[in-house]
Amino acid sequence: MNVSPASAAYPSALRPEGTAALRGREQEDSPRPAARVVNGQELSAEQLRLLDELQRRDREVRAHEAAHVAAGAGLVRGGASYTYQVGPDGRRYAVGGEVRIDTSAGATPAETLAKAERIRAAALAPANPSAQDYAVAAEAARLAQEARAELAAARQGDGEERTEGRNRLIGAYDDAALQPARAGRLIDTQA
Template sequence: MAISSVSSASSASAWSAASRASGSGLSAEEQRIVDKLAQRDKEVRAHEQAHLSAAGGLATSGASYTYETGPDGRRYAVGGEVGIDVSPGRTPEDTLARAQQIQAAALAPADPSGADRQIAAQAARMAATARIELARQDSGSATVAAPAAADADSAESAASTSAAASSRADAYQRIGSMQSPAGGGIDTYA
């Protein structure tokens, strides 16, 4: 389990204050580095926690961190990643809901990284594909009902509308099948 950013930052600050008071050997430059690392640690942990909170049941792992050791001998998180299940659902409705949650998790931090934005774009494509499938299902039931219409003009109009929807669906399908970034982790916060 990850140490909370507040306790990490406050313990680093407490240690910094104690070391300054006791003159325990950190130069002003080393202290500046420690302070910068402590701030980075706090930002990274908050960023990854935002992903975890929004991911809910789609998180496949807790946050994992990349560390750097400061001049004070302590390890500070300078990068991180949260594993997210980005697979589609069993139904178009489920896929759409999952895609929306993935996108929300990817964009949850105040400052999403480039990798976060790529995952959000991948989720948007997955949502578009699910919407296309839902539209096909809806147009399939509308096409069956259209010939039963009493008026031949309304049947022709319904077929025309269905063909246009199918054409749009085909275009969206091509967009949805475009190459997406590999991987299922949200972010390497670097």
């Protein structure tokens, strides 16, 4: 039997490699628990991994929907609703959710524009908007664009009415300027 001088001269805990190395090796050699008890149920390592993932997803989903609700105050109809998955511990975890938002037009173009901007803000409120969130934001942008076009058309229509009124007034002066007798009086009066 060959015994090395180091192992013969030193007890195992006092070898030159030190106790820290020994403790590290003992931790590596010790069996890791394959299961843990959660809520009275023993879960395997795989089930614990799944449980951690479900808990993380639940927090994300609830925060996502809460952001929609907070930004869409007054537009949200009925709060958030969730889809759930039962975890290995028997509890339900939210894995999806939705918030219903009123996307109808307002009573006036100005009201529609303001509402569309709020809808867009509510849709893009979460830190990581979903594809559906982007679709709602795009619909809100379209609604806002239509409202802006209606407002511009209304302003242009008001401008045309004002221009027509000015033209009638200027036309009256032009008619007077074409009549020599009246034109002289106007010039004399203004001078």
